[in-house]
Amino acid sequence: MGVLCSRVRLEEKLIFRALRERDVSFERIDVRALIADLNGSVPTCCDIVLVRCLSSSRALCASRIMHMHGVRTVNAHQAIAVCGDKVLTNLALLERGVPTPRAALALSEKSALAAVEDIGYPAVLKPPVGSWGRLMAKINDRQAAEAVVEHKKALDRPDCASFYVQEYIHKPGRDIRTMVVGGETVYAIHRSSSHWITNTARGGSASNLPLTPEIDRLSRSAAEAVGGEIVAVDILETADGALLVNEVNHTPEFHGAKQVTDIDIAGRIVDYVLRVAQADIAPVEVGRTSTQPQIGLRPT
16 A cells, blocks of 8 residues: 655655554655656556645546556545545536535635625635635725735736635534545534634644434435545534535645544545455546435425
8 A cells, every 4th residue: 555645744644653553564755755657657656646735736647557557546636636625626516416605616816806796795706716715815895805816916826726615604613524435424624713714724623523323324415426435524603503515625634633523534534445455446527416315305
């Protein structure tokens, strides 16, 4: 088994420990040192590779090359491509009837301002590609919208060339983060903050949340919609108690959840990857029609 990563964080250390506890032979593959001969053989002798890259673009390229050479990766490259782009994630969720906040994509500064006006204030402006709540802005009025759009234009970065506009959800000072592993919701936590961005990477605090049937169904449906085998699902609570899927992460961190739950998260991840390796389980196809009833799920 291989673990494809760059920086070794607490999560990777826990995964390595879980592998050692199970006497599994494994190789840490540093994606930054990887050289893939596109006309040659795959740059690893592993039977299966767990993808834990910080960079979505590196994860996508490496997993696609490995797939071409018959090496199974978790997650598969199709899921990484979808989860790594908020627009593709939103489309996949909507196609499967998973409720999401209202959103729009604009491809110019002028249309971005029109999209914000259409969504209504306050609105959230995000880059389609990104994580940890970076480069996100809460837009409260027209002047703020003009300033943020102008600043993004001045950055002259590829990830700022398009504008993902989302309605602002007045959540109760928290959101919900769950993890789905192999079609099973492993845990649910609240992430709370006095700031509107509640990511633990931005200072949010985690607390344990009992897993309800509704959160379980929503999490599993979101994971299946994007083809994710090991994913984190971010869920927002509206003022009237409705639940909306905000994002799906294909390389979930779980240091916050580990502090507030008794679940061996790294062990659950490793056990699933080992089952895949032994049973040759095919990855979930993005957009595949589920045989499971989508009870209580309706698009917004």
